[in-house]
Amino acid sequence: MSAVSPRPSYAAVLRIPHARRTFAAALTARLSYGVVPIAVMLCVTRATGSYAVAGVVLAVFGATVVFLSPYRAALVDRYGPRRVLLPMALLYAVLLCTLTVAGRHPGASGLLLGVIAAVTGACAPPLGPTMRTVWRELAEDRLLLQRAYSLDGVAEELLFVTGPLLVGVLVGFTAPAVGVVLGAMLMGVGTPAFVMSPAVGAMRGSGGVRKGRRASLRPGRELLPPIVVAGGVGLSLSAVDLLVVAFAGQRRLGDDTVAWVLAALSAGSAVGGLLNGAVDWRTPARVRLPFLAAGLGVTLGVAGLAPGVVTLTGAAACAGLFVAPALTTAYLIADEAAPAGFRTQAGAWVNTSVNAGSSAGAATMGLLVERLPLGVCFLVAGGVSVGAAVIAGI
Template identity: 70%
Template sequence: MSASSSPRPSYAAVLRIPHARRTFLAALVGRLCYGVVSVAVMLSVTRATGSYAVAGTVMALFGATGVFLMPYRAALVDRYGPRRALTPMALLYAALLCVLAAATWRPGTPAVALGVIAAVTGACAPPLGPTMRAVWAELVPERGMLQRAYGLDGVAEELLFVTGPLLVGVVVGFASPAAGVLLSAVLMAVGTLAFVTSPAVGGVRAAHRDSGPESRPGAGPKSPRKRESSPVDGRALLQPVVVATGVGLSLSVVDLLVVAFAEQRHLGADSAAWVLAALSAGSAVGGLLNGAVDWRTPARVRLPRLAVGLGLALAAAGLAPGLWTLAAAVACAGVFVAPALTTAYLLADETAAPGARTRAGAWINTGVNAGSSGGAMAAGLLIGRLPLGACFVVAGVAVLAPATLTRRPVSGWGRRHRNPVRLERPQTPDGQPAADRR
């Protein structure tokens, strides 16, 4: 991979963009809900029913509707704009979390009722992450800085899913686990309301208003027919979604493999936590380094290379003889995680028309989360049937396989419009403007 040595703006410069800091912090408060809610719901349902089987089923329903309906909820944000779509969605989601908290505060609620409440609640989860990335695409003036903004966003999200369970641990130390569900409701409502009232979010146009030359200052003629009929180039989006799915699957497998590694050596659960923390730390470092480099190699070429690096590092982790070498190996693997996901989000943004950015980013989220769910199931089947070293190799292959996708030129809207947008070329003679995608 080649990189330019030209000076680049700092992460601080990204946050100095007008309204960026306020908008980003508000989004992080809302997104912290997702770092809290899964653990809180699992603990509260387990406490209320006394059954891990019921808790697992409820969590599966909660996660399935949240993951697989996300692109459709994101489409509502693209269609009606963040303010009109996210506000009722977030308030309804927070209200349903309160209902779930009330249902699990005391034992006695039927398991079927808990499953229905959880499924409906998950179906309303607002796509705050994809929406924030769509706002970054509006705020940031050029592609190099957008990569840095996405890197900052990815690292922050990684930290949210580390601090979220810690907050739940603090809450359950003096209150019912259902109080953690209430906390997640408050975080979602407060964070989303602060987010949608930001002037930066107000500048994001709904898809049905984003047509014609006047929709963006300085933009030239557009092709409404193309934008409406093909807002997202599915063929171009396939590669980042499949790679993101592989990343989610492999990381989910590794989570359980690390726990099994610690148990086999009688090291205790806290040892596994340190190894997984090393994975997150490596991911954070990799994300910051990736954003600091002015890459000249196209993202569509970088993405499979990052997947190969992650796959090889995970396979090598299977050779670790002890805990500290395993921690070092998964930390090296983590260095590729955030860059791979950041690059996948960049590709999704390139692929989508301006009115479909949230939807395109949501497909990446869906891929990661669907892969994570499948990985947990696969790991459960593998552990005990294969040596742990072989299981790590399987985890590596899970992310290596998408890297073998063909990189043939992509036809259609996304191929023609991607480069003029991000490289900010002058307006072409056929009327396709450089400033069309900011």
């Protein structure tokens, strides 16, 4: 059961003192994560002449970004955003510029580029988890926090659509290295503006281990449902990206077809996220989460029956309706379950699970799509989310 609540609205979220300034600065810095991956891949490909080397470099960059995220978030919880995010952002920006210098000439060492990329990823500031912690401090009302998380999730989705488009425009008239430098500039400008906001300045770290408490959060039973669902959603979505490419290839459709289908998925996610945030849910988040994951899985399974691209586009839009709500709900549950002083880490664990699932999904589906019928592959992709829903509901 649910009822639409006229208050608070999304406008009310942005009217919170310091919210617009803080959110805009965070989004500026987070846009770097939408720009850098594709720019780095193009830059390394041009420098080494090898797609394989570029793929490895991007993989090690992504691995250190993803799997070290909870530990970087632990530093934020322990010492506070200002003392941690500023040096991280500076190192990240400097290392990105170093990467462009190392790859400025053809024949650059792939090993050197890989090492620089790995260290760069290790320094990536956990801006998304930190921003959600800031929302938790700004929006004390439960409904206001739900809307804030939904707004944040939709905005983040749009950043990962906008980033590659910006790089595509840039490489049309300049070198890919300029895209990498743009990513460094976005981080170098956005992060200081973010941490200098009064809303962030009011946050203080825990000061390390106190009264026998550990400084880092180990996910327990309370965090298991959101982490499992986030991983399942990430895996399913990355698998669908590859399946749409295979669908277009089997029917000899153009690359623009793939873009339209994936755009429909993103649009559906944005709509679903905004609708989810606008509803005053009577059902607890822990009850809603498995249903949202199951809805995504069932819709993806049905998408495998699509006879043509129009039907597949519609199915993708319907599947997208569940994506942002599922992830937003997972973040809300993680926030509620985390002890005081550990909320940034809790959000980082969910974020890590999404990204890890995304990496695993692309790799796994790449093997399956050449061995199984496409419809079966869609069922497998959807089945992962349904399986995650079952585990979360236990």
